Amino acid sequence: MSLRDIYAVPNVDASWHVPQTYDGIFDFEFDKGRDTLMHLYQKGKDMQWDAVKRIDWDLDLDPENPMEMPLESNAIYGTPLWDRLSKKDRIELLTHGQAWNISQFLQGEQGALICASKIVTQVPTMDAKFYAATQTMDEARHIEAYQKLLGKFGVAYPMTQPLQQLINDALRDSRWDITYLAMQIVIEGLALAAFATIRDVAQNPLAQMVNAYVMQDEARHVMFGRLSLRDYYPQLTEAERDEREEFLVDACYHMRDRFQGREIYERLGLPVEECVAYGENSETMKLFRTFLFQRIVPVVKDIGLWGPRIQKAYTDMGVIGFADMDVDALHDEDERIAKDFDARRAYVSSVISEGKGEAAE
């Protein structure tokens, strides 16, 4: 399946070219590497999985509410506009809204693929090149998984402008750590929280499974950013760290405020400004936007970008309370949940094969 055939909007560019100006660096010392990163690299190798085999692609989405999400997760649910929609229009809105969401995951995965491969080329040390190489492979598998899932919706959306802008900034900056900051810390941190809402809230087993397995890898990717930058930032001057904090504050506001799903309302002929305003004022959406920072804030604190500028921004955004979250415990939980899905699947297939055996007797 080509996305070209199912894009919901016309004239989507066939490709995107981002000019690059940075040095590709060889490491001729081949040091044995930091234990932290080499341990993560070993884990990255051990935990590779195959999107074709690990996920049960015979499962389907629901025809009326594809991922079987609670209706409250739609930005305009419960408004006078929602009340006026026919059943058919509601189904269309739910389908497009969820497909838009999964499309942004898919588009972001390609961003991660390109950023991880940039890190392979640009980061100075071999241990980080090793890990980034496993991440590059992970991202290719994630693209595969989300593309298959999106194929089940039969509708897709292009990368939104705010996501494209941040990925553009990450790729065009010649400082290698900015790629990590934009991708491993901000975009993947947000993605982890967004994947978690589907894994934990959707009732559709296929949607749950895809997100649980991708999260198992993403937790390592955020850890990669955390370990790399935690070693690097203490070596910078205060002025250099301040530049990073400024970048981070802008990136966080940018991602929080500009993800509005306008394309969906335009495509469906709904009043765009009215729908966006509903999304901005909805209590559920406000909670969701806050929750998105659960995985970012403690990592930012841990990597040492914790000056007054960051703390003020997070206080204003109402997310400073996440600063002391135990991210290691969250990562362990992500791994445990993915393994639970494996166990459930193994159990179901053993019951099915026993049933077949009995039927044959």
Ligand SMILES: [Fe+2]
């Ligand atoms: Fe990914």
Ligand SMILES: [Fe+2]
């Ligand atoms: Fe990732």
